[in-house]
Amino acid sequence: MLAALAAATLLLTPWSTPPAAAHGSVADPLSRIYGCYLRWGSDWMNPDMEQQDPMCYQAWQSPTGAMWLWNALYREGTGGDFQAYIPDNQLCSAGLTDSGRYAPMDTPGAWRTTQVDSSFTVDLFDEAKHGADYLLVYVTKQGYDARTDALDWADLELVAETGKQAPNSHYYADVSAPGRSGHHVVYTIWKASHGDQIYFTCSDVTF
Template sequence: MTTLRHDQTSARGWTLRALLAVLAAATLLVTPWSTPTASAHGSTADPVSRNYACWQRWGSDFQNPAMAQEDPMCWQAWQHDTNAMWNWNGLYREGTGGNFQAFIPDNTLCSAGQTGDGRYNSMDNPGAWKTSQISTNFTVDVYDQARHGADYLHVYVTKQGYNAQTDALDWGDLELRQSTGRYAPGEHYTTNVSAPGRSGHHVVYTIWKASHADQIYFFCSDVTF
């Protein structure tokens, strides 16, 4: 049997401790996009929300200067707050008690009232957001990564005559077109919506109340009827 000298044993112990320290530090240095906020859940997948769509199109190439010309509204959003775009699933408010209009002023609906530190404020800016092509009878699909369920969905659609490229969204621009009951926990919550008399660029505004806590999510989805 080989007997280790005390200095050899100490050296090996120090090496192990150093390795563990390095691994611990590496664990802390996780980039913000690799681990979304723990309380975040999801977004509208169809018609896709502004923030989720920008992440889908540019999440793997967000420093590409071509975005400024090809997708200028997403470009301004990424420039405003990169971390917000990586955390596309965290656009929610707490403590509203369902009284949305008291907490979310006009012109700030797409950022949920410029919630928190203002990271989602770029969502409020009107402009040439890329749109999903839909008919006036369509389905809203909310994607819930954490499977916490839904107490309800409310789906609003902008009235005919609203100009999404020049006018930040107000409550008065919207018409409630669908309200649902509860959904059991799952990845997707869908509801059918009818919005007759619309054509052109509109905004579908979806409100999702997560069942597990006082968290209400607010999504702006740009569509062309």
């Protein structure tokens, strides 16, 4: 159903043709871009969004086309050296990938959060079912302020790493991140198995 909805939506937005190999995003805890798409994709001109969901409202304005491409926030050619290609303050946009299309994802603020305990499971939704070579899951350290501070590498702690997962709609990583409270960011990196596409997603959570 989600894949069909995305395909139908893209047919209605010819100015934003997606890359042929677009995949997906983190479904739980819901990523910034996927959450904005799910909540407002069928109602993106609703003026109530500005008050009800201000961070998504900002993202839908600049540029709108990026929201239809929620499943294509990836970068190629890093060789696994992520920090060399993705500077501090640009982690959620994968280093302003695709000519900065996803820049609003980097903006700190009152993003809607998913409630989690110190142990939780990351659920990655992959429309294309190409398989995942790995998932790396980071969580911000206690003291990080997601509402005022754009994400830096030094803000993160690696809390989970998986091996290869067979082609499917969903891939999972079990996470343990004790000693945290309040609003944090879960940063998930995953590599699609079919080629050199590495996806970078920010999910906001409340511990």
